[in-house]
Amino acid sequence: MKSRFPKIVQIAIISVYLIFLAGSIVRMTGSGMGCPDWPKCFGYYIPPTSEEQISWKPNTEFKKGFIIIKDEVLFVAENDVKTSSEFNKNNWKNYTKHDYAKFNKYHTWTEYINRLASVLSGFVFLFLIYGAAKFWKTKKIIPLLSFAAFFLMLFEAWLGKTVVDTNLKPTIITIHMVVGLVIIALLLQLKFIISDKKKVFKYNSIFNKLLLFSVIFSLIQIAMGTQVRQFIDEQVKLFGFENKEYSLMNPSFKFYFHRSFTIAIVLVNFGMFYLNQIKNLGYKLVNWIVFLIFLETITGILMYYAEFPLGTQAIHLLSGAILFGLQFYLWLQSRSVKNIQQ
Numbered sequence: 001m002k003s004r005f006p007k008i009v010q011i012a013i014i015s016v017y018l019i020f021l022a023g024s025i026v027r028m029t030g031s032g033m034g035c036p037d038w039p040k041c042f043g044y045y046i047p048p049t050s051e052e053q054i055s056w057k058p059n060t061e062f063k064k065g066f067i068i069i070k071d072e073v074l075f076v077a078e079n080d081v082k083t084s085s086e087f088n089k090n091n092w093k094n095y096t097k098h099d100y101a102k103f104n105k106y107h108t109w110t111e112y113i114n115r116l117a118s119v120l121s122g123f124v125f126l127f128l129i130y131g132a133a134k135f136w137k138t139k140k141i142i143p144l145l146s147f148a149a150f151f152l153m154l155f156e157a158w159l160g161k162t163v164v165d166t167n168l169k170p171t172i173i174t175i176h177m178v179v180g181l182v183i184i185a186l187l188l189q190l191k192f193i194i195s196d197k198k199k200v201f202k203y204n205s206i207f208n209k210l211l212l213f214s215v216i217f218s219l220i221q222i223a224m225g226t227q228v229r230q231f232i233d234e235q236v237k238l239f240g241f242e243n244k245e246y247s248l249m250n251p252s253f254k255f256y257f258h259r260s261f262t263i264a265i266v267l268v269n270f271g272m273f274y275l276n277q278i279k280n281l282g283y284k285l286v287n288w289i290v291f292l293i294f295l296e297t298i299t300g301i302l303m304y305y306a307e308f309p310l311g312t313q314a315i316h317l318l319s320g321a322i323l324f325g326l327q328f329y330l331w332l333q334s335r336s337v338k339n340i341q342q
Contacts, residue, residue: 005131013187015121022114024317033100034111038161042067047112051103074101097165149186170230192332202281203337218324224258285330292323
């Protein structure tokens with residue numbers, strides 16, 4: 001298992017980024033409330049495919065916990081029930097966690113696939129902690145980081161439930177996103193610890209400081225981006241998903257901060273690129289970081305000026321998460337060189 005552990009860590013990192021991708025598609029398509037409950041979906045383990053399945057009908061059997069929509073209101077079956085010719089409210093209770101009583105099979109299944117990605121990642125993390133336990137006697141930092149990442153994944157699952165129960169409360173969504181980035185950071189630190197460090201880098205104090213700023217700036221920018229996205233969601237609710245030209249009408253200060261803060265991020269990261277080139281520091285990841293910043297900037301411009309072309313939101317969010325990961329891993333590389341020289 002020890003020999004396979006690096007591969008498990010890599011798969012765990014990929015699985016978390018797949019969750020980011022699935023989550024970005026959920027937000028891009030407005031599918032966040034495709035399932036009104038959690039972990040089931042309308043009370044089903046396998047979501048419904050038509051509104052008929054969740055609509056009240058006479059002479060029909062419903063299992064305990066099934067959720068139906070009647071007169072634009074959500075009801076939950078208190079017990080197994082077979083309906084009669086008329087609706088008997090005594091067999092049902094109002095779903096009180098929120099009042100989002102709509103069904104769209106595409107939104108429902110998009111949200112369900114997002115949840116499946118999280119479940120599959122959970123199994124990967126079980127293998128991760130099992131493999132990490134083998135290192136307890138030789139290198140305790142490995143199981144400690146692995147267990148920390150695993151428990152944060154459990155916390156993420158609870159946050160996912162809270163996001164649904166609170167009808168996409170902005171603060172919870174932001175925490176949900178930031179915790180996901182912390183999990184990425186823990187996994188990347190694991191990867192760095194167990195990696196073969198044969199590559200030779202040069203240490204530069206200014207480069208290292210810029211790198212630390214780049215990590216912090218990206219974290220701030222991503223957190224602020226979730227707030228901007230929530231404003232867009234509110235606009236979509238007001239004007240409809242098809243009227244994307246109104247998505248950023250009269251934006252709040254958070255949008256302008258998010259947009260303007262990009263300038264600081266570009267300057268810091270291009271400063272890193274410049275130092276890496278003229279000082280020949282040997283950090284190849286800087287080139288990928290510059291590419292991702294370019295991708296982030298282009299997709300941001302397209303969303304604002306071209307009314308959210310298909311896929312740009314998902315690319316924008318995913319590239320931001322990958323950017324943070326690369327910056328953090330690069331910081332680990334730079335810090336290790338500093339420690340060796342000292």
